[in-house]
Structures are given as C-alpha cells and as structure tokens.
Amino acid sequence: MQSLQHKASEWSGVPSDEAFAIDDTNRFLKLGLQTFINLSTNFYNRVYDDDEEWFRSIFADSEKQNAIQNQYEFFVQRMGGPPLFSQRRGHPALIGRHRPFPVTHEAAERWLHHMQQALDSTPDIDDDSKIKMQNFFRHTAYFLVAGNELKKQNEQMPCKHAAGSDNS
C-alpha cells in the first residue's frame, strides 16, 4: 500500500522535499507571532463567511476564535516557535484530529483557496515564506485527504466476527 506521504505528494503535486523546505528557515523568527495570528484570523474570517455552505458547515461546531487560536498555535509550533499548541492541546496528530470531518479532495481545494487568499492579503509575509507555506499547506492538506480515505476504507471493512459468520 502506498504511504500517506506518497499519496500526499502525488495528489498535491508537491514532492515531500519541497513541502518540508518550510524548515529551511525558522519562519517564526522571520515573521513573528502577530503575523501568524493575522494569517489565521484572515483565513478563518474567509472560512466562516464562505458562500459555499457545504464548506462553511464543516466548521459549524467550532467557535471561530477557538479555531483561530488552534491554528496559529500549531503554525507557530511547526514553524520554529514555542510549542504553544502541544502545551494547550497535546500532540498535534492532525489526521486523528480531522477524523470527524469530511476532508475530501474538494474540501482540500476550498481550504487551500481560502489560505491562498489569506496569504496574499496578510501584510509582512515575504515571498519566500509565502511559497514555502503554500507548498507545505498543499502537501499537508492532501496528507489529510489520504488519511480520510484510509478512515473510510477501514469503516467499510467488516469486523472479523461478521466475516466469519457470513456464509451467504
């Protein structure tokens, strides 16, 4: 079976080494906390205002301010800053945390559309960081799609007792 990383690269069109070039500089030191807060605020303002109800509704059970904080604390931690996310929420385990949500190819493209607009309209993000973040987000979004497909496959798999008793 292809690994999730492999699928993420194939579906996103971003090879793993390009996605992880996010780590070639400490983005937190370069951009600062406020830029990450601004980026996540900008992103979630777009998500919660989305005209596409099917996408907006994925976030219906989350409070916007909370979602903003969860996201920027993860970005800060992942991009070289203090472990704010883990201190408050525990291990990131992104596939597990997205388990309740329909993370389809279509949802990934919508998420990336809003993130692209947020990156383009948040001041103080240099071009290099923008490109590296785009690649990292694209790869991660499809990594989550791959995790979601695996979840669906596992749900369809009958349990061993059911398989054993099915003589039809």
Ligand code: HEM
């Ligand atoms: C692919 C499409 C995606 C969908 C549909 C999606 C959906 C969601 C939803 C509905 C939440 C709950 C909001 C909250 O309460 O915090 C969430 C949380 C989160 N997402 Fe995503 N997401 C996607 C992609 C991503 C990507 C690409 C990343 C990282 C680069 C990411 C990182 C996070 C983080 C860190 C949280 C907070 C988790 C927590 O604190 O429990 N998501 N996402």
